[in-house]
Amino acid sequence: MTITSAEPALSFEAVEKIYANATVALRNVSFAVERGDFFGLLGPNGAGKSTLIACLAGLAKPTSGRIFVHGIDCAHERRRASACLGVVPQEIVFDPFLTVRETLRFQSGYWGIRRNDDWIDEILANLDLTDKADTNMRALSGGMKRRVLVAQALVHRPPVVVLDEPTAGVDVALRENLWRFIGRLHQSGTTVVLTTHDLAEAQRLCRRIAILKKGEIVAIDQTEALLQRFEGSVLRCRLVQGDLPPELAADLIRRHGADVVMRVRNAADAAHKLDVLRRCGIAVENLTLSQPSLEDVFLTIAQSEE
Numbered sequence: 440m441t442i443t444s445a446e447p448a449l450s451f452e453a454v455e456k457i458y459a460n461a462t463v464a465l466r467n468v469s470f471a472v473e474r475g476d477f478f479g480l481l482g483p484n485g486a487g488k489s490t491l492i493a494c495l496a497g498l499a500k501p502t503s504g505r506i507f508v509h510g511i512d513c514a515h516e517r518r519r520a521s522a523c524l525g526v527v528p529q530e531i532v533f534d535p536f537l538t539v540r541e542t543l544r545f546q547s548g549y550w551g552i553r554r555n556d557d558w559i560d561e562i563l564a565n566l567d568l569t570d571k572a573d574t575n576m577r578a579l580s581g582g583m584k585r586r587v588l589v590a591q592a593l594v595h596r597p598p599v600v601v602l603d604e605p606t607a608g609v610d611v612a613l614r615e616n617l618w619r620f621i622g623r624l625h626q627s628g629t630t631v632v633l634t635t636h637d638l639a640e641a642q643r644l645c646r647r648i649a650i651l652k653k654g655e656i657v658a659i660d661q662t663e664a665l666l667q668r669f670e671g672s673v674l675r676c677r678l679v680q681g682d683l684p685p686e687l688a689a690d691l692i693r694r695h696g697a698d699v700v701m702r703v704r705n706a707a708d709a710a711h712k713l714d715v716l717r718r719c720g721i722a723v724e725n726l727t728l729s730q731p732s733l734e735d736v737f738l739t740i741a742q743s744e745e
Contacts, residue, residue, distance in 0.1 A: 446510035447471040448599050448630035449495070454504035456490050456654075464490040466654045468504070472632060472647075474598075477625055479645030479662070480634045483741050486651040488634045489529065492603055496526045508599060522550060525592035526601045531584045535577040539568060539587055542576060543594050550595040562590045565620040567613060582609040589617065599630045606637065618644065642666075642733035650740055658740050662733065669731040669739065671704040674712060681721035687712055692738050700735065703728065 449472040456465040465487045472478045482488050493499035495506055497517050506513040508520040537545060543559045563569045566586045571579065576587065589605060600621070606614045625631050635641050641648065642662060649659040658665060678697045690702040690712075703709040709728055716723060 446507070448474045448476065448509060449632065450505075450507040450510075451491070452505045452507075454491070454494060454506060455502045456487075456494060456499065457502045464654050465494070465501070468651075468654070468656055470649055470656060470659055472599075472630060474509075474630055475625075475628050477631045477644055477646050478633070479641040479648040480632060480651065481638070481641060481648060481737060482651035485653075487654040488651055489603065490654075491651070492526065492528075492601055492634070495601065496524065497521060522595065523597055524599050524601065525595070525597035527588050527592045527603060527605050529604045529607065531581065531588065533576040533584055533587065535575070538573050538575055539563070539579070539590075540572045542587060543590055546591045547594045552595055555594065558596070559590075559594065562593055565616070565623075566590055567616055582613060585609055586613065586617075593624075598628070599632070600624065601632045603634050604636070605633070606635070606640070638734040638737055639732065648733075650737060652741055665736050666731060666733065669702075669736045671702060671708070671731075672728055673731050673735050674701045674703045674709055674726070674728050675699070676723040676726040679722045679724050681719060684715055684719045684721070686715055692735055692742075698725075702735075702739070 451468050451470055454465055454468040455463070457463050468487075468491060480488055480491070490499060494501045495508070495513070497513065497520075508523045511520040511523065513520040534542060534545070540556075540559065540563075543562070544556075547553070547555050547559070560569070563572055566589060568583070568586055568590065571583060576584065579587070585605070585607070586609075589602075592600060602621070605617065609617070621631060633641065633645060645662055647659070647661050648665055650657050658668075660668075673692065676699060678699060683691065683694075683699055687701060692700045692702055694700070701712060703712060
């Protein structure tokens with residue numbers, strides 16, 4: 440297949456995955472990720488995100504449908520498609536007998552790449568791994584091992600990088616270093632696909648977002664457009680006396696202990712909710728009224744029946 444600049448970085452066409460026990464993991468998933476995009480793939484646990492990435496990476500075979508990477512059909516030209524991909528998995532897998540540098544050289548060998556220590560050194564420096572280059576993998580902390588996973592995905596300079604929960608279990612300093620490095624790669628033209636449960640992170644980084652629910656795409660749009668779908672504002676408060684009245688339960692977005700977040704449609708609705716709380720003798724603190732976050736939109740979509 441001839442690759443043209445008009446072809447997207449990734450294209451999923453009616454992808455379905457049904458396991459032998461009849462569990463439907465993906466149902467008619469169709470969308471594209473444009474070249475140079477920073478794309479977020481979100482969804483609750485069990486939504487099908489990891490299955491979709493596994494199908495993209497060749498670790499699972501779709502029951503039906505087609506997947507393309509830079510116009511290359513993954514089913515018919517797996518090697519060429521994989522060469523365009525760098526996938527950072529959730530699971531930490533490593534060879535306990537290799538050092539960090541040996542691991543990256545070994546990974547380079549999968550792609551027929553030799554004598555690329557200059558690029559390996561640059562990756563190590565950007566991921567704060569230079570002083571661990573000659574350390575055995577089994578001696579690294581969990582956060583350090585996760586950095587090596589990112590480095591492995593980048594050794595062959597893929598034009599598309601897929602990050603599956605890349606900052607899980609890593610400290611704040613590494614997170615910022617990682618995103619600065621990924622940001623530079625993105626600015627140079629690399630397409631980035633991110634799955635994360637940190638929705639504030641997704642809101643800050645991703646230009647477009649798709650939300651999966653029960654194996655189906657239930658929303659896909661630019662991040663700002665998704666935020667604008669949420670009508671009204673959100674009221675956040677902590678209940679210090681009493682419980683939330685049933686009258687307000689229909690607009691509850693989420694609750695963590697005494698902290699509640701509710702949808703409010705306008706100023707009159709906010710005043711009404713506060714009046715209900717007052718009449719029920721419920722004392723509140725930390726009361727704020729603000730614009731919705733991506734987390735508010737995500738939870739509203741994830742909790743809906745449609």
